[in-house]
Amino acid sequence: MHAYIFPGQGAQFSGMGLDLYENAPLAQELFERANDILGFHITDIMFEGAAEDLKQTKVTQPAIFLHSVILAKTLGDTFKPDMVAGHSLGEFSALVAAGALNFEDGLKLVSQRAKAMQKACELQPSTMAAVLGLDDDVVEKICAMTEGIVVAANYNCPGQLVISGEVDAVNRACESLKAEGARRALVLPVGGAFHSPMMEPAREELAAAIENTRFSKPNCPIYQNVTASAVTDENEIKANLISQLTAPVRWTQSVQQMITDGATHFTEVGPGKVLQGLVKKIHREAETTSAQYNVNA
Known part of the structure; x- marks a missing residue:
């Protein structure tokens, strides 16, 4: 069975999507439509902008979404997923690719999500840190014992977990994790504490937008971050999307479940190869x- 997977924030690079724009007429049409929907020329930043410009959450998220979704649409008849999944932001790309959301609504939601997250980041200093070389339960236990808000946020692959929360709490947890034997506990250059209780203001803002958006039954199951299980019910999809901002990304568990359900081949749709690397670390034979x-799409 063939799974298609969609990357999240961090996969961006200057020049992303330019080859698509120049070589596939459908892609050019969709990129121009995106400029109109967003009210600014995101293509200028994607194709020619500096890395610093692309790093702004309000730009990064729609840019990665557009690259992934437009690439999926140019695959034409060859795009026949048995299942889909996306890492954090990538879940929106997966939903559009699988027909649960239309292109315009998906882009509007991603743009609203990015702005809401940016606002939440500015309310209180917060951050994330990558932890390598410890079992998940050890990281969870140390987070629970640490004073302040710090939680497990991204279960990326065995031995690689990202924690998220208040700056001081994350720093304290990193020291404890190193003492516990972590190979690395490194604060990341991110704007805030994604997938933690610190995103509650953004979750409330996005909930209203999601509730007012029409969703359809997807063409195949989507393995959502919050549950790491196959979902096809529109109301369940919406509820999980709302919960996603403050809940952890269960990527390891999602890939494991997809493999249990028959996935043998994973195609990454979007910039970079980060998810392919994670899949290989989760299941070497995949x-x-x-x-x-x-080009003929």
Whole structure:
């Protein structure tokens, strides 16, 4: 069975999507439509902007979404997923690719999500840190014992977990994790504490937008971050999307469940190859590839 997976924040690079724009007429049309929907030329920042410009959450999230979704749409008849999943922001790309959301609504939601997260980040200093070389339960236990808000946020692959919360609490947890034997506990250059209780103001703001958006039954199951299980019910999809901002990304568990349910081949749709690397660390025998656009789309 063939799974298609969609990356999240961090996969961006200057020049992303330019080859698509120049070589696939459908892609050019969709990028121009995106500029109109967003009210600014995001293509200028994607194709020619500096890395610093692309790092702003309000730009990064729609940029990665557009690259992934437009690439999926240029695959034409070859895009026949048995299942889909996306890492954090990538879940929105997966939902549009699987027909649960239309292009315009998906882009509007991603833009609103990015702005809401940016606002939440500015309310209180917060951060994230990558922890390597410890079992998940050890990291969870140390977070629970640490004073202040710090939680497990991204279960990326065995031995690689990202924690998230208040700056001081994350720093304290990193010291404890190193003492416990972590190979690395490194604060990340991110704007705030994504997938933690610190995102509650953004969750409330996004909830209203999601509730007012029309969702359809997807063409195949989507393995959502919050549950790490196959979902096809529109109301369940919406509820999980709302919960996602303050809940952890269970990527390890999602990939494991997809494999249990029959996935043998994973195609990453979007910039970079981060998810392929994580899939290989979760299940070495899995086949992984990058999606290639179709110029005739």
